[in-house]
Every structure is written in structure tokens, then in C-alpha cells.
Amino acid sequence: MNRYLISFDDGWMDFPEEDFEEVSRATHAVVDEAKGAGVWIFGAGLQSQRATVVSTDGTPTDGAFPETKAVLGGFCIIEVASRGEAVRWAMKLAASCRCTQEIRELLFDPES
Numbered sequence: 001m002n003r004y005l006i007s008f009d010d011g012w013m014d015f016p017e018e019d020f021e022e023v024s025r026a027t028h029a030v031v032d033e034a035k036g037a038g039v040w041i042f043g044a045g046l047q048s049q050r051a052t053v054v055s056t057d058g059t060p061t062d063g064a065f066p067e068t069k070a071v072l073g074g075f076c077i078i079e080v081a082s083r084g085e086a087v088r089w090a091m092k093l094a095a096s097c098r099c100t101q102e103i104r105e106l107l108f109d110p111e112s
Contacts, residue, residue: 003041003079003106004086010048010073012099019098026096034078034089043076077106 015023034040051071054060076093080086083105090101 001079001081002083002086003077003108004083005075005077005104005106006086006090006093007075007102007104008073008097008099009102010046010071012073013097015098023097027093030089030092030096031076033092034076039078039080039085039089041077041079043074045074046072048073 013023031040031043048071050062052060052062078086078089080089083103086103086105090103094101
């Protein structure tokens with residue numbers, strides 16, 4: 001089984017505020033379906049805020065940085081047999097939360 005990160009950028013969810021409850025319900029239904037199918041590992045939305053970046057020397061710096069084009073808005077991690085299956089789950093999430101989803105396979109680390 002492979003694990004995939006399905007994510008979206010902050011700002012991609014640009015539906016009207018009055019639709020939030022409906023979008024939330026639809027997205028939670030997909031999450032419940034994924035949990036029922038045994039593929040859900042974890043997921044969360046991220047607060048829209050400036051990030052703190054810690055450099056390799058350990059120095060923290062407050063963001064955001066002008067060169068940053070995209071900021072993560074939310075994500076989930078699923079475990080499925082194939083990329084095609086990950087794409088099918090991303091399609092369900094894209095429809096439910098009304099925004100484009102990006103899919104990336106996570107590298108396996110047996111020591112993690």
C-alpha cells in the first residue's frame with residue numbers, strides 16, 4: 001500500500017461564504033466514506049496565517065515571504081493500493097470542497 005498526500009492551496013476554496021455549511025457537510029461525508037473504506041490516515045485544514053520558518057542554523061523567522069507563490073490550505077493523507085485510487089479520492093474531495101486538489105505520493109521510510 002502507498003500513502004498519498006492530497007492537498008490544496010490556501011485561496012483555492014473561493015466559494016461564497018453562505019455555502020460553507022453545505023461544503024463542510026459534503027466534505028465530511030467524503031472523509032467518513034474514506035474512513036469507512038479504511039484508507040483515511042489523517043487530514044486537516046490550516047489557519048490562514050503567516051508561517052514561522054526555521055533555518056538550518058535554528059534561527060526562526062516570521063513569514064510570509066514574497067517569493068512564496070503557494071501556501072498550503074489543507075491536506076489529507078490516505079493509504080491506497082494505487083495512484084489511480086488516490087486520484088479517485090482526490091476527485092471526490094475536489095467535488096465536495098469545490099476546489100482543485102493536488103496529489104503527491106509520500107516516500108516510504110521503514111524507520112518512521
